[in-house]
Amino acid sequence: MEHLMAVILAAGEGKRMKSKKAKVLHEICGMPLVKWVYQSVRKAGIEDTVIVVGHKAEDVKEKLGDEILYAFQEKQLGTGHAVMQAQDYFANKEGYVMVLYGDTPLVTSDTISDAIRFHKENNNSATVITADLDDPTGYGRIVRSGDGSVLRIVEHKDANDEEKSIKEVNSGMYCFNISDLREALSELNNNNSQGEYYLTDTIEILLKKGKNVRAIKVKDSDEILGINDRIQLAKAGEIIRNRILQRFMENGVTIIDPASTFIDQEAEIGIDTIIYPSTIIEGNTKIGEDCVIGPGSRIVSCEIADGVEVKNSVVLESSIDSGTKVGPFAYIRPGSKIGKNVKIGDFVEVKKSIIGDKTKISHLTYVGDAEIGKGVNLGCGVVVVNYDGKKKNKTVVGDNCFVGCNVNLISPVEIKDNAYIAAGSTITDLVPENSLAIARSRQVIKEDWVIKKGMLNKEKKD
Ligand code: UD1
Numbered sequence: 001m002e003h004l005m006a007v008i009l010a011a012g013e014g015k016r017m018k019s020k021k022a023k024v025l026h027e028i029c030g031m032p033l034v035k036w037v038y039q040s041v042r043k044a045g046i047e048d049t050v051i052v053v054g055h056k057a058e059d060v061k062e063k064l065g066d067e068i069l070y071a072f073q074e075k076q077l078g079t080g081h082a083v084m085q086a087q088d089y090f091a092n093k094e095g096y097v098m099v100l101y102g103d104t105p106l107v108t109s110d111t112i113s114d115a116i117r118f119h120k121e122n123n124n125s126a127t128v129i130t131a132d133l134d135d136p137t138g139y140g141r142i143v144r145s146g147d148g149s150v151l152r153i154v155e156h157k158d159a160n161d162e163e164k165s166i167k168e169v170n171s172g173m174y175c176f177n178i179s180d181l182r183e184a185l186s187e188l189n190n191n192n193s194q195g196e197y198y199l200t201d202t203i204e205i206l207l208k209k210g211k212n213v214r215a216i217k218v219k220d221s222d223e224i225l226g227i228n229d230r231i232q233l234a235k236a237g238e239i240i241r242n243r244i245l246q247r248f249m250e251n252g253v254t255i256i257d258p259a260s261t262f263i264d265q266e267a268e269i270g271i272d273t274i275i276y277p278s279t280i281i282e283g284n285t286k287i288g289e290d291c292v293i294g295p296g297s298r299i300v301s302c303e304i305a306d307g308v309e310v311k312n313s314v315v316l317e318s319s320i321d322s323g324t325k326v327g328p329f330a331y332i333r334p335g336s337k338i339g340k341n342v343k344i345g346d347f348v349e350v351k352k353s354i355i356g357d358k359t360k361i362s363h364l365t366y367v368g369d370a371e372i373g374k375g376v377n378l379g380c381g382v383v384v385v386n387y388d389g390k391k392k393n394k395t396v397v398g399d400n401c402f403v404g405c406n407v408n409l410i411s412p413v414e415i416k417d418n419a420y421i422a423a424g425s426t427i428t429d430l431v432p433e434n435s436l437a438i439a440r441s442r443q444v445i446k447e448d449w450v451i452k453k454g455m456l457n458k459e460k461k462d
């Protein structure tokens with residue numbers, strides 16, 4: 001049977017990144033460069049992928065996981081040499097192999113599928129994906145003969161002035177017949193300015209054998225942008241972000257200012273939700289319909305139901321149920337579960353807590369490791385004192401409780417349903433159902449104290 005597989009080259013160091021990290025692990029919208037390539041390969045229906053790792057191999061493998069096959073290139077002797085290291089995986093196979101570079105994250109699955117179709121339809125031995133670039137600096141150039149057929153690929157560093165003026169460049173993506181690739185690799189040498197085994201030389205080798213080699217040009221040259229430095233990383237990031245934002249807008253989400261909005265690709269957002277400027281939505285966040293998110297909010301890996309507002313706030317790894325309003329200036333930390341129609345107001349921090357439906361926590365409050373019931377009102381300045389210096393303790397507040405301003409709830413402690421707590425109380429013991437707890441010293445009045453001290457109308461000295 002004809003096999004279809006992909007080899008992704010990701011062994012290079014990427015010196016121009018000037019980084020401690022492997023180049024292909026630099027991220028765009030929360031995903032490493034090489035994973036963007038892998039994702040497009042998968043979407044194009046290729047199930048068998050080998051990634052050639054070398055520089056920081058362990059890091060790359062750890063990040064990508066073990067559903068993928070790996071080949072190891074000990075020394076980075078060039079892209080051709082890198083593909084040779086993957087040869088064991090296609091030694092006994094017949095069919096097609098797509099070769100891609102781990103530093104070209106913008107390639108789409110459509111482009112990969114188109115190249116494979118074009119390759120098969122024309123009975124090609126090799127198909128090169130190319131693009132016309134206004135500024136082809138750094139890329140390999142596609143040299144064509146008078147009749148327009150491909151002759152060879154010449155690397156920028158090896159090109160003469162005439163070749164340098166060619167605008168059509170090699171994307172670093174190819175489809176090969178497996179048997180022809182095997183044959184061409186066996187004839188590669190490293191006679192070039194960099195002393196490397198160039199994969200690009202396989203093109204000329206196959207042509208000299210009288211094989212069919214054709215190029216297919218992408219419509220959108222952005223797709224072949226190779227990331228060699230941080231400037232290109234930022235450029236590719238911008239393109240990917242815009243693609244993602246465009247998809248959301250096409251699907252019914254209003255984005256007021258795309259230039260200041262960052263949304264990771266796995267996020268899901270329902271129709272008629274409005275995203276205000278300076279908002280970052282990360283991870284596999286799900287946001288429902290009719291929400292208002294931002295301005296100035298960051299949401300990481302959250303589940304947010306319909307009709308929720310999150311303004312000028314940070315919400316991490318938590319869920320928020322429908323109709324709830326958060327912010328401005330709230331901080332919801334991981335492990336929190338906020339119910340329906342809740343209000344979490346300004347300068348409120350909630351950590352690993354459950355907040356029941358219709359509860360109001362309007363200002364200046366800390367709630368940590370607590371379970372707050374339904375219809376509760378936590379007044380301004382309530383603090384759940386969850387940490388005793390050694391460990392975190394839990395507080396439980398029942399339904400419909402009213403906790404006055406500036407109350408400390410010393411955990412572990414329990415407040416039963418419908419209880420009231422007087423403002424300024426420090427609560428250390430259980431408060432029974434339907435009761436009022438007052439835990440503060442009584443007010444004392446010392447009449448005429450000021451006069452007796454001889455301090456009335458005395459001029460204040462600085
Ligand atoms: C390469 C192409 C060039 C093309 C450009 C497109 C060659 C010789 N040149 O140049 O024609 O226009 O990509 O972006 O192929 N790698 C390894 N092992 C190695 C060397 C590289 O795995 O020994 C990997 C790198 O990790 C990288 C990819 O191959 O992901 C491309 O390598 P890079 O050095 O960036 O090639 P370019 O000089 O950009």
Ligand code: CA
Nearest residue numbers: 103226227228
């Ligand atoms: Ca490159």
